[in-house]
Amino acid sequence: MYRYDDFNEAFVRQRVEQFSQQVARRIDGSLTEDEFRPLRLMNGLYLQLHAYMLRIAVPYGTLNAAKLRQLAMIADRWDKGYGHVTTRTNMQLNWPKLPDVPAILSALADVEMHAIQTSGNCVRNVTSDQFAGAAPDELADPRPYAELLRQWSTDHPEFAFLPRKFKIAVIASQADRAAMRSHDIGLRLIDRDGTRGFEVWVGGGLGRTPMVGQLLRDFLPEADLLPYVEAILSAYNSFGRRDNKYKARVKITVFENGLDKFREFVETRYAEIRPQFDGRDHALLAEISQAFAAPAWKTAPTNAHDAALADPVYRSWAETNLAAHKNPEYASVTISLKKPGETPGDITSGQMRAVADLAVAYGHDDLRFTHEQNIVLPHVHKGDLPAVHAGLKAAGLATANVGLVSDIIACPGMDYCALATARSIPVAQQIALRFEELKLENDIGPLKIKISGCINACGHHHVGHIGILGLDRAGVENYQITLGGDGTEDMVVGERAGPGFAYDQVVDAVERIVFAYLDLREGPEETFLQTYRRLGMAPFKAALYPDKETSRAA
Amino acid sequence: MSKPFPPKVVTANALLKGDVVYLTANDDWSPNLSDAEVIEDEAHATIRLLDGTARQAEVVGVYLADVKVGTQGPEPVHFREAFRARGPSNLFHGKQADSA
Ligand code: SF4
Numbered sequence: 001m002y003r004y005d006d007f008n009e010a011f012v013r014q015r016v017e018q019f020s021q022q023v024a025r026r027i028d029g030s031l032t033e034d035e036f037r038p039l040r041l042m043n044g045l046y047l048q049l050h051a052y053m054l055r056i057a058v059p060y061g062t063l064n065a066a067k068l069r070q071l072a073m074i075a076d077r078w079d080k081g082y083g084h085v086t087t088r089t090n091m092q093l094n095w096p097k098l099p100d101v102p103a104i105l106s107a108l109a110d111v112e113m114h115a116i117q118t119s120g121n122c123v124r125n126v127t128s129d130q131f132a133g134a135a136p137d138e139l140a141d142p143r144p145y146a147e148l149l150r151q152w153s154t155d156h157p158e159f160a161f162l163p164r165k166f167k168i169a170v171i172a173s174q175a176d177r178a179a180m181r182s183h184d185i186g187l188r189l190i191d192r193d194g195t196r197g198f199e200v201w202v203g204g205g206l207g208r209t210p211m212v213g214q215l216l217r218d219f220l221p222e223a224d225l226l227p228y229v230e231a232i233l234s235a236y237n238s239f240g241r242r243d244n245k246y247k248a249r250v251k252i253t254v255f256e257n258g259l260d261k262f263r264e265f266v267e268t269r270y271a272e273i274r275p276q277f278d279g280r281d282h283a284l285l286a287e288i289s290q291a292f293a294a295p296a297w298k299t300a301p302t303n304a305h306d307a308a309l310a311d312p313v314y315r316s317w318a319e320t321n322l323a324a325h326k327n328p329e330y331a332s333v334t335i336s337l338k339k340p341g342e343t344p345g346d347i348t349s350g351q352m353r354a355v356a357d358l359a360v361a362y363g364h365d366d367l368r369f370t371h372e373q374n375i376v377l378p379h380v381h382k383g384d385l386p387a388v389h390a391g392l393k394a395a396g397l398a399t400a401n402v403g404l405v406s407d408i409i410a411c412p413g414m415d416y417c418a419l420a421t422a423r424s425i426p427v428a429q430q431i432a433l434r435f436e437e438l439k440l441e442n443d444i445g446p447l448k449i450k451i452s453g454c455i456n457a458c459g460h461h462h463v464g465h466i467g468i469l470g471l472d473r474a475g476v477e478n479y480q481i482t483l484g485g486d487g488t489e490d491m492v493v494g495e496r497a498g499p500g501f502a503y504d505q506v507v508d509a510v511e512r513i514v515f516a517y518l519d520l521r522e523g524p525e526e527t528f529l530q531t532y533r534r535l536g537m538a539p540f541k542a543a544l545y546p547d548k549e550t551s552r553a554a
Numbered sequence: 555m556s557k558p559f560p561p562k563v564v565t566a567n568a569l570l571k572g573d574v575v576y577l578t579a580n581d582d583w584s585p586n587l588s589d590a591e592v593i594e595d596e597a598h599a600t601i602r603l604l605d606g607t608a609r610q611a612e613v614v615g616v617y618l619a620d621v622k623v624g625t626q627g628p629e630p631v632h633f634r635e636a637f638r639a640r641g642p643s644n645l646f647h648g649k650q651a652d653s654a
Contacts, residue, residue, distance in 0.1 A: 027570070029611040047614055049634075050641055050648040051572040080647055095647065098570050343644045414634060415642035423637075425644040475632050 003112065003291060011155070012114045019043045020102035027099060044115025045101055048418050054093045054101060055118040056108060060128040060146040060170075061089030061369040063113075065356035068367060070111040072352035078104050083352070085337060085345040087409060087458055088125050088167070089369040090118055094416055116154065121162045123153035123233075127169045129177045130334075130370040133294060134378040136326045139189050140196075142172035144289040145225060148281065151288075152226055159233050163240035163248040166233065167205075176489040179371060181213040182206055182463060184250045185232060187225075196222040202232060202262070203254035206457035210493045211251040214259050216266065224274070226281045231270035239265055295364035295379060297327050302382035314389055316442065317400035325379065333363075333377040333388055334370070336399040336407060340432035343425050344410040345373030354395035362388050371460075372409055374402065405447045405514065406432035409460055413453025413470060414477075420453035422470025422477040423503070427451055430507045435514075444514060447528045448487070463487035465529050466513060467494045468506065479506040483513070483540055484532045495537055497544050509544055516543035560620050562599050563590035563628055564606040565638070566613035573648065574638045575613060577606045583613060585649060587639040588627040593618075 019039070026036040040046075044055040056071070071091060075083050078100045079093045086092055096104060108114055117124060126146040133141040149168055153159060159166075169180040172189035180186035186201035198220045204213025220228050236250045239257065247256075254262045308314045323332040335355060337345050347355075355375060359367050362384040363377040370376055380388055392398040401407045408431060411417065413424030428451050435441050450464030454471075461467030467482035478500040485494025501509045514528075520539055521531045532540065564577035575583035576590035584590065593599045599618055606616040619635050621628035630636040641648025 027611075032610055033614050047567055047572055049638055050574060080645075098572065414637055415644050420634075423643060425642075429644065472634075477633060 008151075009109075009112070012109050012112070012116070015043065015114065015116060016102065016105045016109050019105060023098060023102055038120070040101075041119040042116070043101075043105065044118035045096075045098075046119065046418075048094070048412075048416050049414070049420075050416065051095045052098060052101070053416065054096045054104060054115055055086070056091045056093070056113060056115050057118050057125050058090050058113075058369050059150050060126055060132070060143050061130055061371070062132075062143060063367050063369070064365045065359045065367070067111045067113055068352050068356040068359070070107060070113070072349035072356070074104055074107050075349045075352070077107075081350075082346055082348045084343070084412065085347065085369045085373045085375065087371050087373060087411065087460060088118075089127055089130075089371055090125055091369065092412075094412075121164050121166075122160055123149075123156075123162075123166045123168065125167075126150050126153075127167075127178050127183075127371060129171050129173065130368045130374075130376045131177065131323055131332050131378060132172070132368075133292065133366075134323075134325050134330070134332045135173055135175075135177075136324050137173040137175055138326075139172045139191060141289075141292050141294075142170040142187075142189055144285060144292050145187065145189070146170045147288045147292075148226065148285050149229065151284070152230075152281070158237065162233070162237060163242045164245070164250075166236075166250065168229070174489060176487075176491075179460065179463060179487040179491070180204075181489070181491040182210075182460070182487060183213060184236075185229060186213045189222075190219070192219050198222065198225060200228065200232075203251040203259075204491070205249050205251040206460055206462050207249070208246055208455050208457075209249075209251065209255075210457070210462040211255065212491045212493065214254065216259070216263055223282055227274045227277045228266075228270055231266045231273050234269045234273065235262065235265035238269075295366070297330065297379075298381055299329065300381060300383045302329055304387075305382040305385045308386040308389070313398075313400075314386065317389055317398055318385070320400045320404060321402045322385070327379075329383075330379055330381055331385060333380050333385070334402045335375040335377065335392060335397050336401050337374050337397075338401055338407045338432065339396065339399045340401075340406050340436040341429055344408055344428050347375070351395050351397055354391060354397065358388055358391045361391075372407065374407070401441060403446050403448070404441045405435045405444050405449060406441060407448070408432060409448075409450040409464070411452050411459035413451070413459075417453060419456060420470070421455070421472040422453050422479065424451040424453040424459055424468070424470055427468060427470070427479065427503070427506055431510050434507050434511060438511075440514075440518075443524070444518065445524065445527055447514070449510065450485075460487060461485070462493045463491060464494060465532070466510060468510075471500065473500065477503040479503070479509075481506075481509060481513070481544065483537060484529070486529060497537065497541055499545075512543045512546075513540055516540050559594060559596045559599070560631075561623055561628070562593045562618040563587065563621050564593070564602050564616060565590070565619045565635075566606060566616040569612055569614055572614075573652075577602060581605070583609075585652065587621070587630065587635075590621070590628050592621060592623055592628050 200217040201213035202216040368376040410428035414420035452459035463485040482494030579591040620631040641650040
């Protein structure tokens with residue numbers, strides 16, 4: 001794992017010290033809220049509906065047992081004994097009290113963590129593939145590039161006041177598990193004629209105006225990464241709109257100017273910037289890469305796993321929650337934080353400690369938070385999988401549903417978020433419970449439901465196979481459904497099915513869609529998304545709005 | 555005749571804890587909506603909003619929220635205010651737990 005050097009550590013400590021004084025001055029009345037608000041946001045502290053919320057950065061979702069244990073300690077000592085994994089692979093605490101926040105930040109700094117740049121119009125947490133360093137299909141571990149970008153963008157003076165927030169994702173395989181094309185900049189590591197470089201995608205984003213990222217450069221030599229990304233940000237800083245918050249993201253800059261024009265801006269800046277980079281970034285990358293070296297794989301018998309497959313409970317977990325590893329003796333384990341009836345992404349302090357223990361005992365002390373609000377143990381030897389499963393089961397974390405209908409992404413919505421227009425968590429809870437009751441989950445197969453509590457789309461509803469957006473329609477919660485969205489390398493924004501549904505109708509509506517799929521599919525191998533792509537909206541719409549059909553027929 | 559003024563309360567979040575509070579007739583901040591001063595007159599609402607906003611060292615984000623007057627005093631009109639008055643619906647945390 002990447003370790004902070006002295007400079008980084010000093011910087012984080014200094015920020016904690018500064019913020020402690022700012023909090024003290026806010027509490028004694030010498031700072032007004034208008035003065036304090038930007039300062040607290042710079043340190044990840046939001047004021048939500050019922051309490052403050054602290055968003056703790058987990059760069060590219062990677063952490064280790066010591067960090068997770070410290071998060072558990074913080075949750076117990078200063079919050080309500082749990083944390084919430086977000087779709088930007090960060091962790092949110094929902095109940096910190098203002099006077100305690102400096103102590104929390106200091107406790108985070110003890111394990112090289114912080115809450116810097118988790119808010120505001122800056123470069124946010126750089127995300128990556130949750131199976132980075134483990135996936136058999138990756139060219140190389142993409143995280144050194146993510147870390148390079150993180151270091152470069154942290155406190156970069158030119159990019160502290162961008163027109164809007166800015167999100168970057170880096171992947172290194174054809175399969176996109178990080179929703180790379182929904183980012184302001186998406187980078188895919190590729191090889192061309194033996195040279196390493198990147199595809200550079202730009203202008204993706206969800207929110208009010210969902211857009212799929214476009215290819216800005218089909219090959220950027222690896223060595224030019226920082227100057228080129230800096231040129232994009234610089235072009236955006238100059239040409240991005242600041243007059244209208246809703247038109248300020250780079251996707252709008254690209255859209256309004258056209259990709260070719262935007263590319264010209266970037267290339268012009270690039271020509272100016274390129275000579276200023278003297279190769280220090282390459283030395284830094286080399287240094288960072290060492291910190292991401294693969295662990296020392298062990299060689300041992302794997303028959304414990306094969307034998308355990310005789311147990312149907314273990315088998316069903318193995319089928320859904322394990323992913324192939326580049327070392328055939330290993331697997332990556334996804335720990336579902338989606339037990340039906342629980343809040344998607346929530347994990348108690350006790351569970352955090354259990355996961356930390358398993359990571360140390362069986363997972364080379366490596367852990368990942370995923371944008372789908374789960375946790376991954378990327379490197380587990382197959383011989384250890386039964387022990388990991390048993391440990392997870394004891395902690396209430398062995399839910400076998402990854403990628404299935406109850407593995408729902410849901411943003412905090414109106415149960416916590418001050419910006420929300422409707423609740424999303426209880427909708428997710430009820431859908432998961434309904435399908436658990438129906439016992440159809442495995443039969444239904446891969447199906448991604450994603451729920452946002454407002455148009456900001458933190459729940460990625462646009463790219464859900466079934467997307468649900470909670471709105472306020474004349475003072476009543478109302479849920480709009482979109483179908484056919486896809487967050488992978490074939491990214492598609494879902495299509496709106498029709499009028500929205502009331503809070504107490506939305507679970508039935510989802511059930512009708514899923515039953516329609518079961519009737520329409522050509523066989524169990526055809527997934528929901530494939531069926532939707534084959535048949536389009538019409539038959540699903542008919543199932544969703546049966547009354548309309550009958551009234552038209554009548 | 556002017557049109558009727560929908561009754562209101564002054565509400566905010568407490569500076570230290572961040573929880574939802576309401577301005578009472580005695581100029582205290584109460585965590586319970588039922589304790590809030592119900593304001594039925596527009597001019598008075600403007601004054602009370604200013605009173606609340608002036609108390610920067612105690613609260614954040616002061617505004618007027620619509621209420622209806624029931625048997626237990628003021629009740630929320632909009633569902634957002636109902637959640638603010640009660641706490642989240644997924645976990646028994648916040649006000650609902652504090653007052654239990
Ligand atoms: S989508 Fe809206 S409601 Fe949900 S977390 Fe984001 S801002 Fe809040």
